[in-house]
Amino acid sequence: MSTSTRTRTGKSQQAVGHGLSRPHYGTHIFLIVMSIMWLIPLGWALFTALRPKADTDKYGYFSLGGAFNFDNFVTAWTQGGFPQYFMNSLIITVPTIILVLWMSSMMAFAVSRVSWKFNISMLILFTAGNLLPPQVLATPLFEMFKLTQLPYWFSDSGSLLNTYISVIIANTAFQIGFCTFVLSNYMKALSADLTEAALVDGAGLWRQYASIIMPLCKPAVAALATLELIFIYNDYFWPLLFIQSGDRLPVTTAINNLQGTFLSNYNLLAAGAMITVIPTLIIYLVLQKQFVAGLTLGSSKG
Template sequence: MSAVTVSARTPSRTGPVRRRPHVGTHLFLIVMAVMWLIPLLWSLYTALRPKADTDKYGYFSIAGTYNLQNFIDAWNQGGFPTYFLNSVIITVPTVILTLLFASMMAFAVSRFSWKFNVTLLIMFTAGNLLPPQVLATPIFELFKLIQLPYSISDSGTLLNQLVGVIAANTGFQIGFCTFVLSNYMKAIPTELTEAARVDGAGVWTQYVRIIMPLTRPALAALATLEVIFIYNDYFWPLILIQSGNRLPVTTAINNLQGQFLSNYNLLAAGAVIIVIPTLIVYLALQRQFVAGLTLGASKG
C-alpha cells in the first residue's frame, strides 16, 4: 500500500482538533448560577418596596412604588456603623494572621524534609474535620481561665473580647489554608530555593523573597475565601462575646426584628447591606481569585 493511500486514510495529527461543545456543563452552570442569584435578586426586589405596597399588592407583584427608604431605615435602626467596624476589626487581623501562619507552616512542610513534616500537615488538616460546635465548650472554658490585665481586657479574660474571636477564627482557619498552600508550594521547582541557598540565602530570605511572591495567586484566592468565611461567621462571636456593641455586622439584622411583627422588607434591606462588602471584596480580587484557582489546571 502506498504512502499516499496510508496518509489519506490516516487522520492528520497536526491538523486542528475539534472539541465537542460542552452543552451539559454549560447548562448545569447556568442553572446553578440562576439558583444562586434568585435569592439575592429577590431580597433586593423586596428591599426596594415599601411594606405598605407589599401588604397591599402581595410579594409576587410589581405594582407600587420603589425607593431606598428601607435601606436608610435599616442602616439607622440596625446600628450598622458600629457593627461594621467590629467586623473589620475581626476580619482583617484574622485573615492576615491566618495567611501568615499558614504560609510559614506550608513552607516548612513543603520545602524541607524533616521527621515530623507529614505528621504536622496531617494534624493541621485533620483539625478541619472537627466541627466548631464540638469544641465550643472547651474553648469557652479555656478562654475563661486565661487571665489578662484589665488594662487590656475589661473582663480580665479572653471572653467578651474581639481578640478572643480573632484567636478562635485564626485557629480554625489555619488548617485549611496550610493544606492549600503546602500543595501549591510543592509545585514550585526546588531548584529555585536550592540556587538561593547556594548563593547564601537563609531560610527567611527564601521564604520572603522567593516563595511568597510566587504564591501570590494562591494567597489572593485564599484571602478572598477567608474574608467571606470570617465576615459571615456568626458562631464564634455569639459564643465568646456577651456585649451587644461588640458583635459583628452579621448580628445587626437581629436589631431589625420586631417583638410581635417582622418587617420583611426592612430585613431584606439589612441583608443586602450586609452582603455588599463581600461582593466588593470578591469583585476587587476576582482576577487574582480565578488565577489562583486555575493556575495548575493546564499542568500535566
C-alpha cells in the same frame, strides 16, 4: 509518504479536531441552571428590599405592583447601627486574615519545601483539624477563655471573654489548617530548582521563604484572602458565643436590631441583609483576577 497514509493521517487529525471543538451543551446547561439557582435568592432579596412594606402587604410578595425605592436601606442603616457593627467586623476580620495567612504560609513552607522528619505528619495533623466540628470545642474554649485572667484595663470582664481577641483566636485556629493545606499543595508545584539555586547562593530558609516562594504564591494568597474574608466576615457562631456586649458584635448580628418584637418587617430585613453583602462583593470584584488565578494556576503546574 503514500497517498493512503496521508489520507488516514488527515482523517485522524480531522477527527481529533472535531473532538476538541465539540460543544459541551450539557456542561453549559448545568452551569446556567446552577447560576440561576444561586442568583434567585439574591435577586429576590434585592427585589423585596426595594419595595415598601405597605406595597407588599397590599399586593403580596409575589407581585410587581407598588413603588420601588431605597427607603428600606436608609432605615436599616440608621436603625440597625451598621456603622458601628461594620467597624467591629473590621477589627475582627483584618487581624484574623493577616494571622491566618502569615502562620499558614510559614507552616506550608516548612512541610512542602523543607525536608525534615515530621513534615508529612504535621501536614496530616493540620489537615485533620479541618474535620473537627467547631461546635465540639465550644464549651472547652468558653471555659478556657473564662479562666484566662487579664487585667481590667485590658478587658472589662477580667478574662478573654467579651473581647475581640477571643474571636480572633478561635477563627485563626480553625482556619489555619485549610490554608496550610492549600498553600502547601501550591508550593509543592513550584520548581525545586528555585530554592536549590538560592541555597547555593547562600540564601537561608527565611530568605527563601520571603524573597522567592511567597512572591510566587501571590495568586494563591489572594484567593485564600478572598475566601477567608468571606468565611470570617460571615461568621456568626464565635462572636455570639464569646462576646456579650451588643456594641462589640460584628455586622452579621446587626440584623437582629431590625427584628420586631411582635411583627417582622421582611422588607427591612432584606435591606439589612443586602447591606451586609456589599463589603464581600466589593472585595471579590477587586480581587477577582487574583482569585481566579489562584484557583486555576496550581492545577497546571508540576
